[in-house]
Amino acid sequence: MARSQAHRALPAELLASAEWQEACRGRDFARIFRLVKGKAGIYPSRIAALCGMTPSRVGEIMAGRRGLAHIDVIERVADGLGIPGAMLGLAHRPWEIPVPPRIGERLPEPRPVVSDEPQRIGSRGELDDLLALVDGRATRSTLTALRSSVQDYWRRDNAHGGATLRPAVVGHLRYVSRLLDSAEAGLRHDLQGIAAELARLSGWAYFDARQYSTARTYFTEALKLSHTQGDRLFMANVLSCMSLLATYDGNPNDAVALACRAQDAARAAGEQPLVMSMLHLREAFAHAILRDAQACHHAVDRSRVQYERSRGHEVEAPVWVHYFDETKLLVDTGIAYARLGESARAEPxxxxxxxxxxxxxxxxxxxxxxxxxxxxxxxxxxxxxxxxxxxxxxxxxxxxxxxxxxxxxxxxxxxxxxxxxxxxxxxxxxxxxxxx
The missing domain is CATH 1.25.40 (Serine Threonine Protein Phosphatase 5, Tetratricopeptide repeat)
Known part of the structure; x- marks a missing residue:
């Protein structure tokens, strides 16, 4: 993005102030723009030019008559004003990561660091990680950290809801996508798997926020990534999410088709009864919306049979389906009956x-x-x-x-x-x- 370097860095005292940090945490762009005007001397017309907005829109935001919610616009503001991504719950912005010098250029001589203790790099792995910060390369440690972040996102989604996770998860997805561009062959496959999981998680977060069109876009991206990987089981997982989305979006026939296609993909991947149990219940939800009692009951029965088969099954189920335990089977069966209108069976x-x-x-x-x-x-x-x-x-x-x-x-x-x-x-x- 081409923009004035004069506004690349906001005053350090502004970034360090409690008022600024509170405004960023709350994404209170009215306060952010007022502080940029008052503390950095960047007036609304210039804010508009830097952030790709109209002056009238900036004025409405500053007056509190309008807010900012779309992730693309928030990223544009971060890039335009030089707000570090972490302050707004985004991934590090591209301009925050140092660019390695071109051949023929010399790095400035490093200034000596005064310290009571000598600074040492303990292992080759730590050195690789430090270098990765400079040139954007992925290492094995990067993969471990990313997987840990994905697990934490799912835990937070279950405990607190997915809506507030959207900026962080989408930022992580874009960061992994950038890493894929230059990843070594040995890491590329694993990075694609992480990108597929982050895309599915992004779709789920937007689904939980009831932004169905955006959710569908991210689910589609996850489906394409898992297809590139040849991971049929994960494709089944994404298709099951798209089936549930279709039930909410008023397309139950599509929901049935997606759930059945997910089952086909899972069968092609081999014996996975726990996955099949979950997928049959997604099909049951869709039949219930259509008020097709016979098809709904058949799908519930198949789900129960597959769940019993999964107990003690030799092939371990993928991590993403471990949430589907006996309690989940019980309550989802009840929800299928409730959607069907069979409340007496659903309640207990x-x-x-x-x-x-x-x-x-x-x-x-x-x-x-x-x-x-x-x-x-x-x-x-x-x-x-x-x-x-x-x-x-x-x-x-x-x-x-x-x-x-x-x-x-x-x-x-x-x-x-x-x-x-x-x-x-x-x-x-x-x-x-x-x-x-």
Missing amino acids: LIAEGLRRENADQRRGRAFHAFWLASAQLQLSKLDEACANAGLALDLTAAIDSPRVSGHVQELHRRMLPYAREAPVLAFEQRMRDALG
Whole structure:
């Protein structure tokens, strides 16, 4: 990106100030732009030129009448004003990484470092990692760190929701994509696998934020990466995510087709009964939306059979499907029945699954509490429905998952016929207290 070098670095005292760091953490661009104007002397017209915006848009942002949410625009602001990526929850920006000198150029003589202790590089691996910071090369240690980050993202997604993870995950995906351009042959395959997982995670985060078109774009990218790798099992995993997305996006026929295609891909990869069990339940969800009771029950039965086969199976299941345990089988079966309208069968299954779940699985528990309340509302169990709706509401207030929040609001709309009943009035008061 060509831009004025005069604005490459903001004043160090501004970057170090508590007010600036708080504004960046909250992505409060009204305050950020005002601080840039007041502390760095960069006026709105210049901010607009540097960030590729119109002056009127910058003015609206500074006045608090407009915000910034799209990741591409936030990256443009970071690059235009020289805001380090980490301050805004982004990956390191390209201009933050030193560029190696061209042949014939000389590096300036290093200034001596005064230290009480001699600085030493302990191993060849550490030296490789330091050099990788300069020229963007991946090492084995890079792969280990990236895999650890992916695991941490999934843990945080389950505990806190995926919406707030989007900038960090997308930034990591782009960083890995840059590493792929210059990766050694021995590391390229592993990097492609990590990129596919980050693309799927990006799609999932946007799905949880109810931004379905963007989610579909990232899922498609994950599918292409796993196809390049020849990883049919991971292709099945991505297709299952796309099937679930289609059920939410009002395309149940597509959801059935995607779930069945995922099963074909998994079969081609070999014996993986746990994966097949999960995929049959995704198919059951889609049949339930279509109100095809016979197909839904057949898919649930096949899921249960495959789960029993997975116990003690010789071939270890991939890590990404380990979440699908007996509790998940139980609660997802209940959700399939609830989607089908068979609430009497759904209620005990979801209730038992919710009872078994760990307390730190807040997003999953909120989601399952919603489905339990939904089934109980269909059964006219108003007190129990409102109690579990309250549990879903309390959990939703502690996470950032617009998908689950939307379910709670949907449940509230379905309570309108009971609007004068005491349990519903109490629930509505909890909603006002929690959501404003």
